[in-house]
Amino acid sequence: MKSFKFKQFEIQQSKNVFRVGTDGVLLGALANISNAEKVLEMGTGTGLISLMLAQRNASAKFLGIDINKEAADLTRLNFNQSLFKLRLKNIHQDFKNFDTDEKFDLIVSNPPYFEESSSEKDKLARQTIELNFQQLISKSSKLLSKNGILSVIIPFEIGENFIELASQNQLFLIRKINIKGIKNSKTKRLILEFSLIEKPLEESEFIIEKSPRQYSDQYLELTKEFHVFKEIRS
Template sequence: MKPFHFKKFSIKQSKDVFRVGTDGVLLGALVNIENSQRILEVGSGSGLISLMIVQRNPVAIITAIDISAEAVKLSDENFKNSPYSERLNCFEADFKHFAGVEKFDLIVSNPPYFEENDSSKDVIARQQTSLSFENLIKLSAEKLKIGGLFSVIIPAEFGDTFTQTATENKLFLNRKVTIYGIKNSKPKRLILEFGFEEKEMMMSELIIEKSPRIFTDEYLKLTKDFHLFGK
């Protein structure tokens, strides 16, 4: 597969690893990185989100994990070929068995979200066969520092149940970004940000396209430091 080129790094892709997509770009661009130095990405895939975060945050040191050996190999290669290689590490690990006493300022994930089905395409990356939402939330609560943030992008229809499960694990919704694929459509994705402190929630919206393949000004502005639009 052809690599995907961004302004400051390129992503080599593989048919066996979930490809560069809008979800990853949105989370990489929108996740709150303020006051976050030690960061964990759960499910590195190609390494896109981690690379976007270290480009945005010059002090970030990221540990990325993935259960897929192929994904770890790909992420590691993309990390090493980037200008940020010294601040990025990737390991093959199941989050359910992720060892270590370190806690993180930020845990970020574009998690699997389709229930198990008969499709073999992206079976690990896009089905809850290896890491359920419940496990992701519970384990993130254990690995997060006091004052830290847990941020995900998920389909809009799962927002209420995800938030309820997080609350049951003492993680409170601090920020919600509702994302629309196209103007006047139903919500497509949510970026949700949780912390241990219960406080007033920040809410915003983002529309990706004005019409098919015509991006909104707000999306172009959001991704201007990354995408090579028009090149």
Template sequence: MNVFRFQQFDIKQDSEVFRVGTDAVLLGVLADLEHAKNVLEIGTGTGVIAMMLAQRFPQTNILGVDVNRIAVGLASSNFKASPFANRLTAELKDIKTFDSEMKFDAIFSNPPYFQVNSSSKDVVARQKIELDFKTLIQSSSKLLNDSGKLIVIIPRQDEEVFISLCEKENLFLQRNVSIRGIVGGEVRRSVLEFSKLKADRIIKEEFVIEKSPRQYSDQYLELTKDFHLFKS
């Protein structure tokens, strides 16, 4: 079993579960859970994002749900071995039927974004088979409390559609972080934060991963300095 090592915790990985990737790390360092206590992750996978956010926000209690039994086993094992074990839980749940008496302060997700195709690689994690944007948004709207927020990372080309779907469920854009792979490159990803409360002003930010090929930007190094093992 492959292990991805961070400074404060390790992530056990399996070929049947989507591995640690750049999108997960970006959501882990960019999502804002400052005022959230009870938090839900939809599609927890190995649990890496939940663990990063638990490290950043010590007041949070995070429940990670997934339809993949192997993923839930991995996440549970990773959670129990971490310094945040008492604040992290993984459960085998389908968000389409998941219900909770408690409403959440925040929900976050790195959802599948490829349309169903013939690829056999990480089918559930990458393709919209078990979870599509509409299902994610409708479920989140039902599970959030009145001041709660939904936080996602998605491809930039899906941004307008996602925002429109959110508005139909009374979730309104609060913050938009445009992510470029390299200085001067195209925006490839967006980290979006939504709330049931309309914002007076949408916060717009830009984030660049590399300043030159294979050279991380100062911005990336600063935000990941408490996670990655490499030195700046």
């Protein structure tokens, strides 16, 4: 399968692993990594998000986890071929069983969000078969450092449920980005960030396209250090 080239790294892809997509790019470009020293990514897929974050933070160290062995192997390949390889590690592991005394300043995930169905396409990456929101949130709350952040991208429709589950696990919503596919459309995705410490909520809006298949100035500015193409790719 054709690789995906960014300015400072290249992503090898596989038909059996969730491919490079806009959700991953947005989370990789928008997650708050400014003060993070240790980063954990749950469900690495190709390794895209961690690679983008490694480019944004030149000192942070990363650990990626994926329950899918093929995805874990692919991530490891992409990590090892990158300029940031000395700061990147990936393991084949079920996040629910991940056990460590280490605490992380940022836990980031583009998690499975569809209910289990008969579809076989990207089953582990897209469907809540091996990991549901409650499991992701409760585990993350135990792994965060005192000032750590949990950062996720999810569909708008399930945002309130995710926020409520986080609250039940003593995680406070501190940042919310409402993502629209095109100007004047409904919000389609949310980037949500949570902390163990209550802080004033920062809320903003992000528009991907100004017109069909024409990126917005906001998107072009956000991704200018990553993308090498001008037109939208599906």
